Amino acid sequence: MNNKDAVSARQLRSAYEGQKATPFDFEAVVSVPLELHRCTVQQGWVDYNQHMSESCYLLVFGDSSDAFFRYLGIDDDYRSGGHSIYTIETHIRYLREATLGEPLRLTLRLLDVDHKRLHIFHEMYHAGSGALLANAEQLLMHVDMQAGQAAPFSPGLLARLNVIHSAHSQDSRPVDKRRVIGINRRTPT
Template sequence: MDRLVTPYEGSGHRPWDDSAEVPAPLHLHQTPVSSRWVDYNGHMSESCYLRVFGDNSDAFFRYLGIGEDYREGGHSLYTVETHIHNRREVAEGEPLVLSLRLLDHDAKRLHVFHEMRHGETDALLASAEQLLVHVDIARGKSSEMPPELQQRLATIRRSHATLTTPDVVGKPMGIRR
């Protein structure tokens, strides 16, 4: 049986450097639009926007220090909720550049915001707001992250606190009357 593989699978994670400056926002993932992601309308299918945002999350996990060895140790981050805002169409081969900002975190959860931009024009193509939870895989329950991950998140959050919160964050979906 084939399973979904991210571009970063098998790459481990980068070592954390306490003295390194944390970019605000982070730019960890870029990719061209794959021909497999293009639908009958000739542009990237809606499900593939989520796939690309998921790959961006995976790049962030590895930046944070979460790779295969961490999962083999029995813990991971799972997505609890995602809100995607599609802004523009994008076609096969066009370059995608993603950013990620950490909006908030606590001992068990992360609130992140992704932006997908065109790699040549910088046009905003889509954004995604996600809530992630740290889990004990064997127990199937949320669990607190180890202190070193919480400290890294606090460092990232301090850097990202300088960024303006996008106006779509925390907005409910519905028909405005």
């Protein structure tokens, strides 16, 4: 890594870094899907093809996850207690291009949860036209950072996740999830 790359890597930050979580309201209606993050395609996200670089889609989906974490109550104060959520696996499907200055709207659904894992599904839309640009499916794990291993969610955090999952599991809209990557070979007829 050259010096310029090292400086650039240190500047990579979540849009929500340093922001406090708001108290979770168990009485509030949970939106299906959640819409917690919006942004605009930045100059630094555009590649030599004049559209958003593939790595920047992950950056935006990561910011959507961070907005979700704040919604749950996970912020810098929570992490200072030695716990966080790490990504185990991500699958991104690129459907349409996004170019410099275009507005993006992200949605998130909690597909499943157990005592230490989350399965979430993001969709990225053009905020003006409504066109679906990409989606991402992620498996996340709650981690004890000092032990360096998976750890169960606290009862309070798990209760919040269960409320969200209950609302999101009622959504009958099909989700493009668990796609298998491969070349679909057609036999000649």
